[in-house]
Amino acid sequence: MTGVRFPAHKLHCIDNEDKRILLTATGTCIQSLSLNDGKCMSVWPRSDDTDSDDDDDELDGRPVKRLKLEDGQDNFLRRQESEGSEASIEIKTEGRQRQKGERRKPKIPDLTLPHVSHLVTTSDGKHAIAITAEDKAVRVFSVSRKGRLRQLSSRSMPKKSCALTLTADETTILIADKFGDVYALPLHPTAGYQRKSETPQVQTNFKPSATALTVHTKGNLEALRQQQTQKQIPPKKEGLDFEHRLLLGHVSLLTDLAIAQAEIQGKQRPFILTSDRDEHIRVSRGIPQAHIIHTFCLGHTEFVSKLCIIPWAKNVLVAGNGEPSLRVYDWQRGVETQRLDLRETFCRDLETCLPLDRSIGKLAVSGIWPLSYNEKSRGLLVALEGLSLLFVFALTRFELRHVQTLNLDGNALDVVDLREQHAVVVSIDSVHKPCSVKEYRDEDGRDVDPVQIFTLRPEQLHEVEAEIFGVRLERNANLVSFRMDGISIESLSNKREATGYNQDKGHEKMYSVLGEFIYGLENLRKRRGKATDEEEDDDNDEAAGAAEGGLEEAPQTA
Amino acid sequence: MDWTTHFPAFRIKDTTSNIPVKLTKQVEIADIGCGFGGLIVSLSPLYPETLMLGMELRTQVTNYVINRVAALRSQNPLSSGQQTIPPYHNISAIRSNTMKFLPNYFRQHQLSKIFLCFPDPHFKQRKHKARIVSAQLNAEYAYVLKPGGKVYTITDVEELHEWMVKHFEGEEAGDVSELWERVSQEELDADPCVRVMSEETEEGKKVTRNGGTKYIAVFRRRKDPGWPD
Numbered sequence: 191m192t193g194v195r196f197p198a199h200k201l202h203c204i205d206n207e208d209k210r211i212l213l214t215a216t217g218t219c220i221q222s223l224s225l226n227d228g229k230c231m232s233v234w235p236r237s238d239d240t241d242s243d244d245d246d247d248e249l250d251g252r253p254v255k256r257l258k259l260e261d262g263q264d265n266f267l268r269r270q271e272s273e274g275s276e277a278s279i280e281i282k283t284e285g286r287q288r289q290k291g292e293r294r295k296p297k298i299p300d301l302t303l304p305h306v307s308h309l310v311t312t313s314d315g316k317h318a319i320a321i322t323a324e325d326k327a328v329r330v331f332s333v334s335r336k337g338r339l340r341q342l343s344s345r346s347m348p349k350k351s352c353a354l355t356l357t358a359d360e361t362t363i364l365i366a367d368k369f370g371d372v373y374a375l376p377l378h379p380t381a382g383y384q385r386k387s388e389t390p391q392v393q394t395n396f397k398p399s400a401t402a403l404t405v406h407t408k409g410n411l412e413a414l415r416q417q418q419t420q421k422q423i424p425p426k427k428e429g430l431d432f433e434h435r436l437l438l439g440h441v442s443l444l445t446d447l448a449i450a451q452a453e454i455q456g457k458q459r460p461f462i463l464t465s466d467r468d469e470h471i472r473v474s475r476g477i478p479q480a481h482i483i484h485t486f487c488l489g490h491t492e493f494v495s496k497l498c499i500i501p502w503a504k505n506v507l508v509a510g511n512g513e514p515s516l517r518v519y520d521w522q523r524g525v526e527t528q529r530l531d532l533r534e535t536f537c538r539d540l541e542t543c544l545p546l547d548r549s550i551g552k553l554a555v556s557g558i559w560p561l562s563y564n565e566k567s568r569g570l571l572v573a574l575e576g577l578s579l580l581f582v583f584a585l586t587r588f589e590l591r592h593v594q595t596l597n598l599d600g601n602a603l604d605v606v607d608l609r610e611q612h613a614v615v616v617s618i619d620s621v622h623k624p625c626s627v628k629e630y631r632d633e634d635g636r637d638v639d640p641v642q643i644f645t646l647r648p649e650q651l652h653e654v655e656a657e658i659f660g661v662r663l664e665r666n667a668n669l670v671s672f673r674m675d676g677i678s679i680e681s682l683s684n685k686r687e688a689t690g691y692n693q694d695k696g697h698e699k700m701y702s703v704l705g706e707f708i709y710g711l712e713n714l715r716k717r718r719g720k721a722t723d724e725e726e727d728d729d730n731d732e733a734a735g736a737a738e739g740g741l742e743e744a745p746q747t748a
Numbered sequence: 749m750d751w752t753t754h755f756p757a758f759r760i761k762d763t764t765s766n767i768p769v770k771l772t773k774q775v776e777i778a779d780i781g782c783g784f785g786g787l788i789v790s791l792s793p794l795y796p797e798t799l800m801l802g803m804e805l806r807t808q809v810t811n812y813v814i815n816r817v818a819a820l821r822s823q824n825p826l827s828s829g830q831q832t833i834p835p836y837h838n839i840s841a842i843r844s845n846t847m848k849f850l851p852n853y854f855r856q857h858q859l860s861k862i863f864l865c866f867p868d869p870h871f872k873q874r875k876h877k878a879r880i881v882s883a884q885l886n887a888e889y890a891y892v893l894k895p896g897g898k899v900y901t902i903t904d905v906e907e908l909h910e911w912m913v914k915h916f917e918g919e920e921a922g923d924v925s926e927l928w929e930r931v932s933q934e935e936l937d938a939d940p941c942v943r944v945m946s947e948e949t950e951e952g953k954k955v956t957r958n959g960g961t962k963y964i965a966v967f968r969r970r971k972d973p974g975w976p977d
Contacts, residue, residue: 481883
């Protein structure tokens with residue numbers, strides 16, 4: 191049986207004078223593919239055991255070793271362990287010598303490799319930043335001319351990360367997490383950083399938080415009783431041992447994070463936009479004033495899933511959600527200028543491409559990508575999770591117009607644009623059947639290209655309004671055909687993991703086991719009308735109701 | 749959000765127009781975790797022209813407050829000849845999780861006072877994230893409060909009191925502390941709200957009966973600082 195291969199669920203492209211590389215996150219690996227010939231240049235983590243500092247740029251004669259899991263397994267794992275598990279506990283700079291007396295961390299028996307969940311690069315293409323899901327690690331890499339990634343640092347966050355971006359000057363990493371908090375980390379860990387409270391933990395004797403005179407509810411009495419049985423206060427959990435800063439927080443799971451700029455009193459000022467599961471988009475000032483809330487962009491009746499600031503119209507925010515709809519905002523004023531119900535807009539497309547295992551109302555916007563080739567060729571690509579379609583929109587001042595729908599060979603996962611080539615690269619789900627997030631393909635359906643290319647049709651400028659043009663794209667297999675190393679999920683060494691991915695017919699969840707990793711938006715949906723979730727349900731209706739009112743009298747900000 | 753059902757006495761009296769009816773004023777005082785409504789009921793006659801909203805998470809308790817207000821209003825009915833609106837028509841309550849949905853109800857700088865009276869202490873360290881005061885949430889209170897507006901806190905749990913103080917203006921507040929300043933004791937002594945908060949709320953009375961201590965801290969919202977240079 192041919193193995194099921196990991197789809198490339200995240201793409202990022204480095205396209206400048208000395209590097210032309212497509213980085214793809216495929217399961218637990220990051221593959222570097224050449225944009226020139228589509229060949230696989232390098233795979234991280236590498237199977238060869240070079241921990242040295244030599245850059246492969248200088249070692250031209252040596253062929254780039256491929257990941258050979260069958261015989262390189264042991265090495266691969268050992269390396270993974272040292273990079274993954276150990277690094278998740280402390281910052282590890284490669285090549286660093288273990289200090290005298292420093293204890294080797296006990297080996298963690300669980301060899302599960304962490305999945306790469308987020309991937310971005312700096313605009314100069316020198317660094318890549320990835321988040322691995324299971325160990326919550328933020329990893330910073332250098333990217334060599336030959337596409338080789340060398341891990342410079344790994345910092346483990348307290349909670350699972352939901353979104354990752356860089357500040358405008360690219361010196362700071364912003365991370366939004368499942369607890370609703372946004373942290374700022376310097377791109378490179380500060381050398382010699384010491385936790386603030388380095389004082390040895392003195393065990394404090396128990397001091398009850400309340401006296402017998404305190405007024406209590408039953409639950410608090412119980413908590414107090416438990417406190418009393420505990421003789422000593424356990425020492426406070428140690429903080430993170432790298433430089434970081436808590437910028438802001440929602441009391442809700444964060445779903446996306448974006449940075450923006452606007453002119454305030456004649457100066458360009460930074461902003462941070464955060465979206466959450468409870469239908470909010472918050473607009474805060476940028477660092478160092480992220481605690482000052484500028485406004486909110488409200489009105490969603492389902493979780494907000496995606497934020498996109500339009501690069502050529504920086505005052506426009508397009509947000510996608512689980513209704514599913516797209517909403518356009520003048521984000522600085524917190525005013526919604528358009529709401530586009532995707533169910534209505536795409537009834538026709540959805541008929542030809544009906545989700546196999548979900549109703550249309552249970553779809554969510556999984557991606558919004560701006561494309562800008564020149565003033566006359568600009569647009570947005572929008573994907574719904576687990577659908578083999580990409581919707582192309584044009585943007586007139588504050589309104590989206592549907593231009594085209596692209597049919598794909600599989601569910602759209604990620605998109606990057608190749609500006610020079612006037613092309614977009616789309617990674618598709620080669621594992622699940624098109625329009626399914628649960629059913630794997632039959633064996634003969636697996637031979638699909640995991641990455642497809644579309645190019646601009648320049649001869650057909652699409653004028654959606656006077657002087658406003660949208661892009662139209664067409665499939666182009668000739669430009670470059672990417673050849674990825676097959677990261678077969680069965681061949682991954684971890685037995686539990688490998689068998690876990692295999693389709694389980696009795697699986698009753700929304701997603702297949704693999705789908706749970708590459709998708710997952712549906713898990714954000716609140717189950718309405720179920721007795722067990724009454725509380726949440728109420729919250730939800732109330733937010734929707736309150737938001738409706740807010741729209742009539744949109745808040746004015748000075 | 750239709751406020752006219754909450755405060756019909758303050759509706760704009762214009763029956764000719766088709767536009768949705770609005771209020772002559774907006775809510776200015778919010779009692780977060782209002783419980784059985786003792787605070788807003790006692791404050792109502794003190795500020796008869798100010799709209800106040802109690803917010804409570806428990807559905808049953810909220811319904812009790814709504815019924816209580818309806819009963820008080822029927823005892824103090826509106827009459828057409830009166831110049832002033834009788835008390836209790838300026839208070840109402842809604843069920844809401846304010847930790848999540850505060851900005852859905854109030855606009856930027858809308859409120860002049862927020863009350864956090866005897867909040868759940870959530871003793872366990874693991875549950876501290878559930879406390880109603882945190883550096884993150886204080887940024888939201890600052891958003892809905894107008895500069896000069898105040899957050900009133902009272903508790904009988906000393907540790908929680910210390911927690912709230914240090915999260916508004918102490919070492920745990922981070923940068924958000926620049927938005928808050930603690931109100932002086934002299935000012936508290938002169939503030940009728942402080943007296944009502946400690947003596948007229950149900951929890952306040954209970955603490956008095958038990959002979960417990962009440963810890964009060966009030967914080968004034970400062971103006972937003974300018975953008976950094």
